[in-house]
Amino acid sequence: MKPGFERLSYWSRTFASCIEIIQWLCAGFAVFLGIGIVWLGPSVFVELAQAFMPGVTPPLPVAILIIYALLASAFFGSVLTAKMWQYIRKIFEISAGNAPNSIGPTPFQPENVRLLKKIASYAIITQLINVAYLLVRILAAAFTRNTGEFTAPNVDSAGSFIAYNIGGLSSCFVGLVLGLIIFCLAQFFAYGIQLQLDSDGLV
Secondary structure, three states: OOHHHHHHHHHHHHHHHHHHHHHHHHHHHHHHHHHHHHHHOHHHHHHHHHHHOOOEOOOHHHHHHHHHHHHHHHHHHHHHHHHHHHHHHHHHHHHOOOOOOOOOOOOOOHHHHHHHHHHHHHHHHHHHHHHHHHHHHHHHHHHHHHOOOEOOOOOHHHHHHHHHHHHHHHHHHHHHHHHHHHHHHHHHHHHHHHHHHHHHHHO
16 A cells, blocks of 8 residues: 555544534434433423523423424434444545455455445435424424414514525535435446456456
8 A cells, every 4th residue: 555545534533523423422412412402391391492492482281392303413413423434434444455354455355335325325324314403493493483383583583594595405415416416426336346346357
């Protein structure tokens, strides 16, 4: 392996490990926060819902739904993101020939294709979780406005809040496209493996 690529592989693995640890800590914090909110009582749900939905005072059942949706999104999003960075680290280890199931210092390996497909799947699932959470926020704001519980300074604020969250869906669709691109990259790697096998067969 060339020294330049070896250094890049080392720092990439180190960076991926750091991000993975941070994501696991975020998942643990989401669980800890959920337990703390339940322990503090129902009023905390409304206060937190108001913090995440400025100008909106949802009824308690809606506030509970919003907060649980937020915590579930944070927890599962963090877990899936941690797994993605774990797989990225493994890809660099395999490509460098440092993993037990590596066939040598080359990125074109079946295990890398499998890991890339997993990363793509998790990226898509993560964005679908974010879409679900945004839809909960939109529906909660619409319900609160229709029931007369909306207490923002002006009535248009509810519509603005809903429009803001609808705009947030666009970033989720960017993530979905990224997942599809990673799927395509996995197919390119699979094709590269086949070309490598064909080349070895001709030698």
